[in-house]
Amino acid sequence: MNGTPAIRQRLMGSALRRYRESLELRLEDAACVLECDRSKISRVENGLRGIRTRDLRELLAEYGVGEHEQAVLCAIANPRRAPGWWQGYRDILTGDLRDMMILESLAAQVCTYHAQQIPGLLQTEEYARAVAGASSNPPAPDTGQRALEAMLARQEAILGAKEPELAVVIAEGALHQQVGGPEVMRAQLAWLACLTGSAPRLTIQVLPFASGAHPAFDAGGLTVLTFAETPDLGVVHIPGVSGGIYLEHRDDVACHAAAFARIRAAALSVPASTAMLLCMAAG
Numbered sequence: 001m002n003g004t005p006a007i008r009q010r011l012m013g014s015a016l017r018r019y020r021e022s023l024e025l026r027l028e029d030a031a032c033v034l035e036c037d038r039s040k041i042s043r044v045e046n047g048l049r050g051i052r053t054r055d056l057r058e059l060l061a062e063y064g065v066g067e068h069e070q071a072v073l074c075a076i077a078n079p080r081r082a083p084g085w086w087q088g089y090r091d092i093l094t095g096d097l098r099d100m101m102i103l104e105s106l107a108a109q110v111c112t113y114h115a116q117q118i119p120g121l122l123q124t125e126e127y128a129r130a131v132a133g134a135s136s137n138p139p140a141p142d143t144g145q146r147a148l149e150a151m152l153a154r155q156e157a158i159l160g161a162k163e164p165e166l167a168v169v170i171a172e173g174a175l176h177q178q179v180g181g182p183e184v185m186r187a188q189l190a191w192l193a194c195l196t197g198s199a200p201r202l203t204i205q206v207l208p209f210a211s212g213a214h215p216a217f218d219a220g221g222l223t224v225l226t227f228a229e230t231p232d233l234g235v236v237h238i239p240g241v242s243g244g245i246y247l248e249h250r251d252d253v254a255c256h257a258a259a260f261a262r263i264r265a266a267a268l269s270v271p272a273s274t275a276m277l278l279c280m281a282a283g
Contacts, residue, residue: 007099007235007246010047012056012077014248015233017045019063033062053078068229075106076227085157089150092143096246101154103235107164108228111260113207114221115171117179118188120151121158122168122195122204127188130180163228165201169260169267172208175280189281196274205267206276214266224257 020030027038027045034040034055043049051059053074060070079102086093086101093101104110112119118127128151132144139147158164170192178185196204207214223237234253238245247253268276 006047007096007248008076008079008102009044009050010246011103011233011235011248012051012073013045013047014250015073015230016051016059016063018232018250019060019065020045023063025063030059030062033058051077066229072106072227072230072233076103079106085153086150089146089153092146092150096243100235100237100246103225104164105157105161106227107225109165109167109226110158110223111167111226111257111264112221112223113169113171113219113260113263114174116177116220117174118170118192119168121155121166122192123151124184124188124191125152126180126184130184134179159195159199159202162200164225166199166203167260167264168202168204169207169263170204172206172276175206175277186281189277193274193277193281196270196277203270204273204277205264205270206273207263207267208276211266214263222256222260224253224260226253226257 016030020027027041030041031038040049044051056074056077057070060073065073080087084102084105086098086105090098112121117131120128123131125148128148129144132139132147138144158166175185175189179188192204195202219238221239223239224234225236226234232250234248234250234257236247236253236256238247247256267273
């Protein structure tokens with residue numbers, strides 16, 4: 001995206017740099033492990049190029065990284081070795097969007113806050129069509145149908161899986177926004193209420209108007225992905241008209257994770273949120 005290295009490569013490079021520097025090793029030391037030039041290590045650590053699984057495992061072993069963490073990092077670096085739902089939709093999932101979908105499927109926890117619309121993972125078909133139709137650059141019919149199919153495939157893969165754990169907070173305003181009209185919204189709200197009791201590892205909370213100002217008051221939303229047994233590894237997505245921005249530095253991840261925790265604490269409990277959704281759906 002505008003010459004910016006892909007998010008997966010940046011995430012991987014940042015992790016490798018942390019491991020190396022924590023051991024006080026130089027670029028030359030890492031290059032000796034792979035019998036390559038230091039410039040190759042530098043480019044990998046800066047996210048400017050990928051790394052082969054064999055080379056990655058050699059470096060991680062040299063850095064003393066455990067087997068489970070190695071497996072997570074190898075899956076992130078080379079997702080083709082672990083087929084996922086996204087592989088059938090390469091025509092519409094490109095760049096950072098595809099990387100985010102790959103990372104989502106590998107994450108242990110997904111924490112997401114939305115202020116203006118229902119998150120894509122929880123949208124009904126009718127709601128998703130209305131959102132797509134209102135876009136400033138609506139997709140062509142064929143592309144729109146493929147995007148809808150991709151959304152449904154994503155939902156099936158993620159909502160029914162043992163991982164990730166999904167923590168969702170939706171601002172009350174998004175529940176009142178009449179996307180697609182009253183009937184579409186009633187069905188959408190009823191679906192959210194249904195999901196709270198049927199999808200494993202999913203919690204849905206509503207951030208009510210009464211909560212007033214909160215840690216993300218000036219933001220339209222955020223998503224934080226974290227990975228099992230890799231506390232320093234994570235990704236933040238802040239949505240925007242042109243796709244938004246992606247952050248992988250651990251300080252940024254920690255900051256946004258803390259903000260989400262405060263948003264979640266300000267939201268209604270899961271039972272109270274479900275009661276609100278059922279009431280609005282019936283109204």
